[in-house]
Amino acid sequence: MNTEVIQESIWEIQKVRINGDDSIKNLESLLSSIFEGLNSLRDQVEIPLEAEPLFDPSKISEAAK
Amino acid sequence: MTLQSDLAFMTITALREDLDTGAVSAHEILDAALERIRQYESYTNSFITLVPEESLRKEADEADRICKLKESRLLTGIPIAIKDNMYVQGIRCTGGSRVLESFFPETDAPAVERLKKAGGIILGKANLHEFARGATNVNPAFGTTHNPWNLAHISGGSSGGSAVAVASGYAYCATGTDTGGSIRCPAALCGIVGLKPTYDKIPRQGVLPLSWSLDHVGPMTRCVEDAKLLTEIMSNKKESKSDKSQSGLNENDLNGIRVGMPRKIFHFLDSKVAGQFEKAVDNLREMGCTITEVSIPHFEFVRPAVLAITMAEGTSVHEKWAKEKFHLYSRELQRLIEIGYSIPATHYLRALRFRGEFTQSMKNMFREVDILALPTVPTVAPLIGKEIVEVGGESFPILKAMSLYLSMFNFTGMPALTLPAGFVDGLPVALELAADHWNEGLLFRVGKSFEIVRKYRVEKPPLTSAPQGIM
Numbered sequence: 001m002n003t004e005v006i007q008e009s010i011w012e013i014q015k016v017r018i019n020g021d022d023s024i025k026n027l028e029s030l031l032s033s034i035f036e037g038l039n040s041l042r043d044q045v046e047i048p049l050e051a052e053p054l055f056d057p058s059k060i061s062e063a064a065k
Numbered sequence: 066m067t068l069q070s071d072l073a074f075m076t077i078t079a080l081r082e083d084l085d086t087g088a089v090s091a092h093e094i095l096d097a098a099l100e101r102i103r104q105y106e107s108y109t110n111s112f113i114t115l116v117p118e119e120s121l122r123k124e125a126d127e128a129d130r131i132c133k134l135k136e137s138r139l140l141t142g143i144p145i146a147i148k149d150n151m152y153v154q155g156i157r158c159t160g161g162s163r164v165l166e167s168f169f170p171e172t173d174a175p176a177v178e179r180l181k182k183a184g185g186i187i188l189g190k191a192n193l194h195e196f197a198r199g200a201t202n203v204n205p206a207f208g209t210t211h212n213p214w215n216l217a218h219i220s221g222g223s224s225g226g227s228a229v230a231v232a233s234g235y236a237y238c239a240t241g242t243d244t245g246g247s248i249r250c251p252a253a254l255c256g257i258v259g260l261k262p263t264y265d266k267i268p269r270q271g272v273l274p275l276s277w278s279l280d281h282v283g284p285m286t287r288c289v290e291d292a293k294l295l296t297e298i299m300s301n302k303k304e305s306k307s308d309k310s311q312s313g314l315n316e317n318d319l320n321g322i323r324v325g326m327p328r329k330i331f332h333f334l335d336s337k338v339a340g341q342f343e344k345a346v347d348n349l350r351e352m353g354c355t356i357t358e359v360s361i362p363h364f365e366f367v368r369p370a371v372l373a374i375t376m377a378e379g380t381s382v383h384e385k386w387a388k389e390k391f392h393l394y395s396r397e398l399q400r401l402i403e404i405g406y407s408i409p410a411t412h413y414l415r416a417l418r419f420r421g422e423f424t425q426s427m428k429n430m431f432r433e434v435d436i437l438a439l440p441t442v443p444t445v446a447p448l449i450g451k452e453i454v455e456v457g458g459e460s461f462p463i464l465k466a467m468s469l470y471l472s473m474f475n476f477t478g479m480p481a482l483t484l485p486a487g488f489v490d491g492l493p494v495a496l497e498l499a500a501d502h503w504n505e506g507l508l509f510r511v512g513k514s515f516e517i518v519r520k521y522r523v524e525k526p527p528l529t530s531a532p533q534g535i536m
Contacts, residue, residue, distance in 0.1 A: 030464075033369050034376065035412075037365070037368065038366075038373060038412050038415055040365075045419065047415075048422075051422055052418065053420070054418070057264045058263065058478055058502070
C-alpha cells in the first residue's frame with residue numbers, strides 16, 4: 001500500500017476545502033508542516049522499535065527525579 | 066503617600082508587607098485596579114467577564130478585616146485575573162468562544178480554588194484566543210485584545226487578556242495556560258513575567274483542554290518573586306531554593322551555573338531583538354554564569370510533531386460540540402477542527418514516539434548545562450491583522466513565528482520562564498530560560514538575579530489617551 005498516496009489524498013481534499021477560504025491564510029503551510037515534517041522524521045530519524053508513544057512527559061521526568 | 070496609579074503597578078510581594086502593616090488597605094488596592102479598568106479597559110479589551118463591583122467590595126471588606134486581625138494569607142486582598150478557560154464557580158466560562166457563551170461551572174478548577182484559599186480576589190475572566198488555539202488574541206466572539214504598549218499591535222496569545230490585565234495595572238497577577246507558548250508569548254509581548262512549569266506541576270483539572278498531553282497551567286506576574294509565589298500556591302508545593310543539579314550553591318551565587326545557547330536554531334530572529342538578547346546574555350555572564358554553545362538535535366521535527374498532536378487531540382476535544390454547534394465556532398476554529406480529522410493515527414503516534422526520544426535527548430543535554438537561554442519570541446509584537454511575519458527576507462506564518470522557541474518545552478514538559486529584557490521601538494522584548502523537569506527553583510533563582518542585575522522595575526505602558534482608528 002502506498003501510504004504517500006493516502007496522505008496526498010487527504011492533503012488534496014483539505015486544500016480543496018480551504019481553497020478561497022481566507023479564514024486561515026496559512027492553512028496550506030500548516031498542513032505541509034505536519035505531513036512533510038513527519039514524513040521526513042520517519043525517513044531521517046531512527047526511532048527504536050521499543051520506543052513507545054509518550055503521552056505524559058512527567059513520566060520520563062519522574063524516572064529521573 | 067502612594068499615588069493610585071503607582072499602587073496599581075506594585076508587585077504582590079511589595080503589597081503584602083504594606084497590607085500587613087496597614088500602610089495600604091485592600092479597598093485602596095481594589096480602587097486602584099478598578100480606576101485603571103474604568104480608564105483603559107475599553108481600549109485594551111482584556112476581560113470577557115468582570116465580577117460586579119459590589120461583590121469585589123465585599124471581598125475587599127473581608128480582606129481588610131482579616132489583615133486587621135493579623136490573619137492574612139499569601140494573597141489576601143490581591144486582585145487576580147483568571148484566563149477564561151479555567152473554571153471559577155458561578156462565573157461564566159466561555160473559552161473565548163460562542164460555543165460556551167452560557168456555561169457557568171459549578172466548581173472551581175483546583176488551581177483557582179488554591180488561589181482563592183490563599184485570599185486572592187477574583188477580578189474577572191480574561192480574554193483569550195478562541196479555545197486557546199492561536200497566538201494573536203484576535204477573537205471574533207469577544208473582540209481583539211490590544212497590546213497596552215501600542216494598541217495597534219497584538220497582545221500575543223492565547224493568554225493575551227491575562228498578560229494585558231497584568232501589564233495595564235488592572236490585575237496584580239493572572240493565570241494562563243500554555244500548550245505551545247500561550248503563557249510565554251503574550252507575557253513577552255506585553256513586558257511581564259510568565260512561567261510554563263513542568264507538565265502537571267499545576268493541576269489541569271477544571272481547565273478547558275486544548276491538547277491534553279501538551280497543556281500546562283502557569284502564572285503571569287510582574288516579577289519573578291510573584292511568579293514563584295503563585296507557582297507555589299497553585300501547585301501546593303514550596304519551591305526548594307537549591308535543587309538536585311545545583312546542590313551546594315548559595316542562592317545568590319550564580320557562579321558556575323552553565324547556560325546553554327542553541328544559537329544554530331536562531332536563524333529567524335529580528336536583528337534589534339537579537340541585540341537585546343545579546344545584552345541579556347551579557348547580563349547572565351556578569352552574574353557569574355558560563356555560556357556554552359549547544360545544539361538541539363532534530364529541532365526541525367518538533368514543530369510538525371507538536372502540530373500533529375495538537376490537531377489530533379484538539380479535534381478530539383471538540384468532537385461533540387463540533388457535531389452540535391459547528392456554526393458557533395469561528396471560521397478559523399472550524400478549519401482547525403477539520404484538519405484534526407485528517408491527521409492519520411500513525412502520524413499522531415509517530416509524533417508521540419519521537420517525543421520520548423527528543424525529551425530524552427534534551428535531558429541528556431541538561432547534564433551538560435543547567436539552563437538554556439533563548440529569545441522568547443523572535444520579533445516584537447506584530448501589528449494586528451498581520452498574518453505573516455518577515456525577518457531578514459524570510460517569512461513565517463504568525464503562529465509559527467510566535468511559538469518558534471516555545472513549543473519544544475511543551476513537547477518535553479520542561480519548565481520555561483520568560484522575563485522582560487528591554488524594548489525595541491517601544492515594544493517589549495523578552496528572555497526565555499528553560500531547565501530540566503522540576504527545576505523551576507533554579508529558573509526563579511537565575512530570573513531573580515537577572516532582575517537585580519538589570520535594575521528591573523515594573524514599567525507602565527503608555528495608555529494615556531484614546532487610540533485612533535482601531536476601536
